[in-house]
Amino acid sequence: xTAGIAVLLxxxxxxxxxxxxxxxxxxxxxxxxxxxxxxxxxxxxxWAEIGVIFLLFSLGLEFSFKKxxxxxxxxxxxxxxxxxxxxxxxxxxxxxxxxxNMDSIFLGATLSIxxxxxxxxxxxxxxxxxxxxxxxxxxxxxxxxxxAILMLVLLSTIAVSNQVSGGxxxxxxxxxxxxxxxxxxxxxxxxPTILKKAKHLLTxxxxxxxxxxxCLMMVMFAANVGFSPALGxxxxxxxxxxxxxxxxxxxxxxxxxxxxxxxxxxxxxxLINPDTLITYALPVALITLVTVFGxxxxxxxxxxxxxxxxxxxxxxxxxxxxxxxxxxxxxxxGMTLKVTSExxxxxIVAVSAITTFTTPFLIKYAEPFSEKLEQKLPRxxxxxxxxxxxxxxxxxxxxxxxxxxxxxxxxxILHAIIITSIILMSSKFVMxxxxxxxxxxxIAALITMIAIxxxxxxxxxxxxxxxxxxxxxxxxxxxxxxxxxxxxxxxxAVFYIGFLLNIFFSPVTAFFALVFAIVIYLFFPKKxxxxxxxxxxxxxxxxxxxxxxxIDRRYANLHPWDGHxxxxxxxxxxxxxxxxxxxxxxxxxxxVNIAYIKRGExxxxxxxxxxxxxxxxxxxxxxxxxxxxxxxxxLTQNEVAxxxxxxEQIILRQIELTNEEFIGKSVGxxxxxxxxxxxxxxxxxxxxxxxxxxxxIILEKNxxxxxxxxxxxxxxxxxx
Numbered sequence: 001x002t003a004g005i006a007v008l009l010x011x012x013x014x015x016x017x018x019x020x021x022x023x024x025x026x027x028x029x030x031x032x033x034x035x036x037x038x039x040x041x042x043x044x045x046x047w048a049e050i051g052v053i054f055l056l057f058s059l060g061l062e063f064s065f066k067k068x069x070x071x072x073x074x075x076x077x078x079x080x081x082x083x084x085x086x087x088x089x090x091x092x093x094x095x096x097x098x099x100x101n102m103d104s105i106f107l108g109a110t111l112s113i114x115x116x117x118x119x120x121x122x123x124x125x126x127x128x129x130x131x132x133x134x135x136x137x138x139x140x141x142x143x144x145x146x147x148a149i150l151m152l153v154l155l156s157t158i159a160v161s162n163q164v165s166g167g168x169x170x171x172x173x174x175x176x177x178x179x180x181x182x183x184x185x186x187x188x189x190x191x192p193t194i195l196k197k198a199k200h201l202l203t204x205x206x207x208x209x210x211x212x213x214x215c216l217m218m219v220m221f222a223a224n225v226g227f228s229p230a231l232g233x234x235x236x237x238x239x240x241x242x243x244x245x246x247x248x249x250x251x252x253x254x255x256x257x258x259x260x261x262x263x264x265x266x267x268x269x270x271l272i273n274p275d276t277l278i279t280y281a282l283p284v285a286l287i288t289l290v291t292v293f294g295x296x297x298x299x300x301x302x303x304x305x306x307x308x309x310x311x312x313x314x315x316x317x318x319x320x321x322x323x324x325x326x327x328x329x330x331x332x333x334g335m336t337l338k339v340t341s342e343x344x345x346x347x348i349v350a351v352s353a354i355t356t357f358t359t360p361f362l363i364k365y366a367e368p369f370s371e372k373l374e375q376k377l378p379r380x381x382x383x384x385x386x387x388x389x390x391x392x393x394x395x396x397x398x399x400x401x402x403x404x405x406x407x408x409x410x411x412x413i414l415h416a417i418i419i420t421s422i423i424l425m426s427s428k429f430v431m432x433x434x435x436x437x438x439x440x441x442x443i444a445a446l447i448t449m450i451a452i453x454x455x456x457x458x459x460x461x462x463x464x465x466x467x468x469x470x471x472x473x474x475x476x477x478x479x480x481x482x483x484x485x486x487x488x489x490x491x492x493a494v495f496y497i498g499f500l501l502n503i504f505f506s507p508v509t510a511f512f513a514l515v516f517a518i519v520i521y522l523f524f525p526k527k528x529x530x531x532x533x534x535x536x537x538x539x540x541x542x543x544x545x546x547x548x549x550x551i552d553r554r555y556a557n558l559h560p561w562d563g564h565x566x567x568x569x570x571x572x573x574x575x576x577x578x579x580x581x582x583x584x585x586x587x588x589x590x591x592v593n594i595a596y597i598k599r600g601e602x603x604x605x606x607x608x609x610x611x612x613x614x615x616x617x618x619x620x621x622x623x624x625x626x627x628x629x630x631x632x633x634x635l636t637q638n639e640v641a642x643x644x645x646x647x648e649q650i651i652l653r654q655i656e657l658t659n660e661e662f663i664g665k666s667v668g669x670x671x672x673x674x675x676x677x678x679x680x681x682x683x684x685x686x687x688x689x690x691x692x693x694x695x696x697i698i699l700e701k702n703x704x705x706x707x708x709x710x711x712x713x714x715x716x717x718x719x720x
Contacts, residue, residue, distance in 0.1 A: 002028045003266050018118070018324070019356050021262055022349060025269020032274075044267045051264030052329055053233040057215045058257040059116065059145065060237020061250045074306040075139025078316060081302030082140070082295060083147055086112040089294050090287075097283055102159070103341050106334040109155060110348050111291055113148045115324020115356070116141045122319075122360045131625045133315035136303060140320060145234075148326040150176060152228050152333060159339040179225060180235065181414065182421045183218070185539070187239035192542035195245050208252040211240065230329060244545050268328050272346045280343055284350045291355055296321040296362070310385050314370035318362040322355035323348070400468045401478065407465040408485050412492065415459040419452045419496050426451070427503050448500055454535055457528035460493035565595060565652050565708070566628050568635055570617045576638050582609035587692065590630045592623035593681050595652070595708045605677050605710065622652055622681055622708055651711045652681075657703040668695035678709020 003024035010020035030037045038044060087108040094104025119141065123134060150173070157172040191214065195202075202210070215236045222232025240249055277284065300317030304310070331348045334340030374382055426448040431441075463469070472478040570577055576584055586592055597604040597611065598618040604611060613619070621631060657663060662670045672680050683690045683697065684704035690697065699705070707714060 003262055007262075015357075018265055019353055021265035022269040022272070022353055025266035026272045026274075027269075028266070029270030029272070031270075031272065038270060041270065044263070044270060047260070047263045048267035048332075049229070051260035051262075051267070052230050052332070053215065053219055054253070054257045054260040055264060055325060056230045056329075057233040057237040058250070058253060058261075060234040060239075061241050061246060061253065062116075062237075074303065074308055075136050076143050077306040078136060078299055078302035078320075079140040079143035079147070081305060082114075082298040082320060083112040083144065085298035085301075086291075086294055089290060093287065093290055097286075099341070102334070102339045103344055105158065106155065106330065106340050106344060107287070107348075109151050110327040110330050111287070111294070111323060113144050113151075113323065113326040113330070114141060114295065114320040115322050115326075115352070115359075116145065118322055118324050118356050118359055119319060122363050126360060126363055131315070131628075133312040133319070136308065136312065136316045137319045140299070140316070145326070148330070149231055149234055151330060152231060155330065155333060156228060156337070159334065159337040175225075176227070178417055178421075179222075179227070181417050183221070183235050184239060185414070185418065187236070188242055188542050189535075189539050191239055192243040192545060193538070195243055196545075199245075204248075204252055207245065207249060208256075211249045211253055212256070214240065228333070242543055242545075264328075268332075268349055272349055276343050276346050277350055280347055284347055284354075287347065288351050288354045291323060291351055292321045292358060292362070304385065304388075307388065310374055310382065311367070311370045314373060315363075315366040318366040318369070319359075321362055322359045323352050324356070327352060400471055403468045404465045404472060404482070404485075407468075408489075411462065411464050412459065412489065415455045416492065416496075418455050419459065422452050422455075423448060423496070423500050423503070431503075445501060445503075449497075452496070452500070454528050454532035456493045456496060458532050458536075459496075460490045462529075462532070565620055565622050567618055567620045568632070570613050570615055570619065574613075574615065574635075574638050576613050576635075577615045578612060580610050580612050581607060584613070586621070586631065586634075590623070590634060591627045591691070592621040592631050593679055593692070593708065595620040595622055595679070606673065606679050606708070651714070652706065652708045653711075653714055655705050655707060655714075657699060657701065657705055662699050663701045665699055666695060667693055667697050667699065670699060672705075672707065676707060676709035676713045678707050678714070680705060680707055682706035 003021055006020040006024035006027075007017050010017055026032055028038050030039060030041070090108030090111040091104045094107040095101075099107070119137060153172050153176050195210075215233050218232040218236035219229040220232070222235070223229050240246055243249075296317040298317070299320040300313045303313035303316045308316070327348055331340070331345045335342075335345050426444060430444045430447055433444075469482060473482055581594065586594065594607055595605075596619075597607050597613070598620075599614065599616070621628065623631060662672070667680055672678065680693060681691070682705070683693045683699070684706075685700060
């Protein structure tokens, strides 16, 4: 009841609901006697633990590992820089205030993770989602989410051993990586298939129950192998996020998440002791200042290091200057394991509440602050930042040798983990079933060998990066390393066969069985090849099914530099409908370029000026933050609905011009538009930017050109 009244009041005051839950918990807790108080705190803690599970399951549904793979270097560097800096500074502040080691470690961990919930809500309220820095922020939050999960595992290890042991931490990280890969591969292989097969049977009620069942099943798996239940919930959410049912499940699970999430945040509020906050008012103030200024500074520095301009870097840093739900969960872990002092939890809650208030203001005033900062900084500093940003964003080709090494490392790690897990599961589950029979060991070994044989073939004989390997093999200096890679993979496969046989047989019997197994294995490469590709195709189909069903992305694919792509929809009432692009004069009026027009299933790439707009058309435009905002206002005046969608087939790409074919020619003579089905929207030369270059501009060596066009065609013409 208290929470219900509090959230109504906070909604009316346009404040985050999380803050309302915290205050409701404080009022209903046993530290405040004016209202009826909750006495049975143990029951509330149980509900709160369930709340954490559903909260992280819901976060996982929004996360997905494919998003992590697509996160650019900018977001990764920004997040890692901020996490490392805040963890160290948090620990140092704890030590300076005289806290013990464990309190200081947990303080550093809680201060390093920003709040996804608070940032999303602030972006919604301020209407800044079309701006470029938002893509960097969301990428950084994705990285922070996975690092927070890693922190939960590492902090649990530290708490149990009560010391920081390098060996134990490495072992925990390797164990986490092993189980993450196995759960992800197995989950993607099985769960989407089940959901697709049962699609015609599933009602909303059944889909909700099955989703909750899958979540709790993974919670059990995680707990049984020594991880936190929250990790299992997060992993299952990220697996389901790759299925075609993800949006529907997210919609169905929302009320459950909201209910139990509210219970969790209310329970957090119940632990706030006003006496403790009064006693520790100075640490709360100090940690709040460290959080706001430390996170803003470190995130801005990370974005600058990654090559972002000063404006976007400052906006990114000031957006990430708060702590939230993961900080509560980390603090809860310390309290549950009884390794942190009682005062730490309410301090973290108080700091989170204050930074929740400050976040919208920081985001709102980030742009004017960055402009003021640019004016105040010495001009040579600003020029150096701009030059560094331009150089860092230039596309650097990856060497052929790096491509070969990366492909082989991925091949070895993935298949080694799969084979290891199958062997371990066989020894634990298959062996006990047949060990009392006469040929039990042989049967178990044969079943396991059949199960791992396709993966053994892929580990040892499957060719990867074929084109690059053939190219390198023509050079004598690379022949030795390539052959070493091949023999290493073959040796690893032989090792796994021997390892398997040694589990089920005596060493002598295992040796003869090994020779026999290798001979049989080498006689059936074609069959193993077919079987492996059948497994791989099934996995890739499940992994990519959601994209192939054309599920819309929530945010645009934002790119470096000031220009980025944003998609708008022409509404039925728009008075632009029926006009040609020449009549509308979008480029002349606001400076935006049109990348494509999507009309039903038809996509018109780089439309000419005679192309007309029709109701329901989706148009993708390229422009700076200011241009996109001005264009948005222009469309709104003409009654246009604005969703946020983007395609990944038409991309905006920056290319350093080193191809002699184009150097010395004018833009018109280069035929870039015709060859890429694209449009040249900018040329950067010696720090100067030429937007919308005329056809008579001569292209020079080392020019940075900005092209929008078909991803495939640009990859063919500008081979890395």
